[in-house]
Amino acid sequence: TQLLEQSPQFLSIQEGENLTVYCNSSSVFSSLQWYRQEPGEGPVLLVTVVTGGEVKKLKRLTFQFGDARKDSSLHITAAQTGDTGLYLCAGGLGSNDYKLSFGAGTTVTVRA
Amino acid sequence: EAQVTQNPRYLITVTGKKLTVTCSQNMNHEYMSWYRQDPGLGLRQIYYSMNVEVTDKGDVPEGYKVSRKEKRNFPLILESPSPNQTSLYFCASSLSGQPNSPLHFGNGTRLTVT
Numbered sequence: 001t002q003l004l005e006q007s008p009q010f011l012s013i014q015e016g017e018n019l020t021v022y023c024n025s026s027s028v029f030s031s032l033q034w035y036r037q038e039p040g041e042g043p044v045l046l047v048t049v050v051t052g053g054e055v056k057k058l059k060r061l062t063f064q065f066g067d068a069r070k071d072s073s074l075h076i077t078a079a080q081t082g083d084t085g086l087y088l089c090a091g092g093l094g095s096n097d098y099k100l101s102f103g104a105g106t107t108v109t110v111r112a
Numbered sequence: 113e114a115q116v117t118q119n120p121r122y123l124i125t126v127t128g129k130k131l132t133v134t135c136s137q138n139m140n141h142e143y144m145s146w147y148r149q150d151p152g153l154g155l156r157q158i159y160y161s162m163n164v165e166v167t168d169k170g171d172v173p174e175g176y177k178v179s180r181k182e183k184r185n186f187p188l189i190l191e192s193p194s195p196n197q198t199s200l201y202f203c204a205s206s207l208s209g210q211p212n213s214p215l216h217f218g219n220g221t222r223l224t225v226t
Contacts, residue, residue: 002153002154006154009152029211030211030212031211031212033211033212033214033215035215040219040220041219041220042116042202042204042217042218042219042220043155043202043215043217044217045214045215045216048212048214050212088154088155090155090215091211092210092211092212093211094211099157099160099170099171100145100157100211100215101157101171102147102154102155102156103154104152104153104154105154
């Protein structure tokens with residue numbers, strides 16, 4: 001059983017549309033990270049959120065950490081083909097916990 | 113350029129033939145870790161190291177060994193590979209290893225064990 005559940009597993013949209021990816025858990029996390037992975041490469045960090053209720057924006061990407069620090073979402077506005085990739089959330093249970101748990105990922109395909 | 117370098121990128125081997133996947137980072141990071149990535153399961157941690165000569169098991173350590181004799185290198189050793197170890201492997205490093213410290217990943221090693 002995954003500590004972090006991501007949904008949906010796959011998402012295919014047209015360029016210009018919006019999308020939201022969810023990352024949920026029954027556990028409380030000290031912080032949560034979002035990564036994007038492209039084919040043939042390793043994941044690359046997009047953002048880290050540490051405070052319950054925190055919202056961070058990275059150009060067209062908006063990340064939100066739930067008030068109870070058990071869930072997070074990633075919203076992409078006006079998706080572009082360059083947003084295509086595997087989006088992974090990862091969280092640590094304690095501030096000194098050296099084990100980061102990853103969700104299974106959401107594969108996003110943006111069609112031209 | 114700051115990076116994590118894994119070698120080889122692709123490896124095909126037979127059951128029982130010992131192999132080593134190398135990992136090196138040039139960022140003077142304290143923390144290094146190995147993950148395997150399988151469809152539908154995401155990234156699962158195999159072993160991690162908080163500093164030289166300090167290693168610990170992750171979630172799926174069976175069948176793997178690691179060593180951290182130097183800060184920059186963290187090789188992954190499969191003494192007797194089996195087909196269920198066919199997977200995509202990633203090495204990663206971070207400054208401190210704490211959950212809010214960003215992980216820097218290598219480009220992966222695709223291992224096939226027949």
